[in-house]
Amino acid sequence: MPIEPNPAVYGSLLGACRIHGNAELGERIGRLLLELEPNNSGRYALLSNIYAKAERWDDVAEVRKLMKERGVKTNPGSSMIELGGCVHEFKMGEGCHPKMKEIYSTLKMEGYVPNTSQVLFNIEEEEKETALQYHSEKLAIAFGFISTKPGETIRVVKNLRVCDDCHSAIKLISRVYGREIALRDRVRYHHFRDGTCSCKDFW
DSSP states (O other): OOSOOOHHHHHHHHHHHHHHTOHHHHHHHHHHHHHHOTTOHHHHHHHHHHHHHTTOHHHHHHHHHHHHHHTOOOOOOEEEEEETTEEEEEETTOOOSTTHHHHHHHTOOTTOOOOGGGOOSSOOHHHHHHHHHTOHHHHHHHHHHHHSOTTOOEEEEESSOOOHHHHHHHHHHHHHTTOOEEEEOSSOEEEEETTEETTTTOO
């Protein structure tokens, strides 16, 4: 580059390393970013995700330990949907909503196969599938389905970036049920319709 790269440039490169599974380069860039931005929780999470995809669990533990030592905390994933003037917030795996039983039954969708590579913890395969099924955006969308008329657009806002598995699942939902779904995550807007997304699977 003709100029010195800044943390934003390095962050983009780190994200590309996650997408392409380049753990070696990701480690170099990630370690550099942890020194440049020691309080940016997203950098730790991304580096931890790269290690986890490579099944380097000791390195995952080391990154989490470093976060704890530096007092860096991540925000839990949550999604919100507004219906009838009331905002409903969902967090992964929570069970306190009065319609949670209906929501969970709605999530059982034929043709959906969880992408367990997205679960970045060293746990059993069945536990990974359960963790993915109850991501907050899926809960919010399921609630939207049981609370709106057929054909209505469902609009959800999420505080973090949507994961690959949820993105694929929402595309499938939009095609199977013939619904348009608008999802605003931390990075951009996603408009799902007929099994495709406006981001063209690049976000």
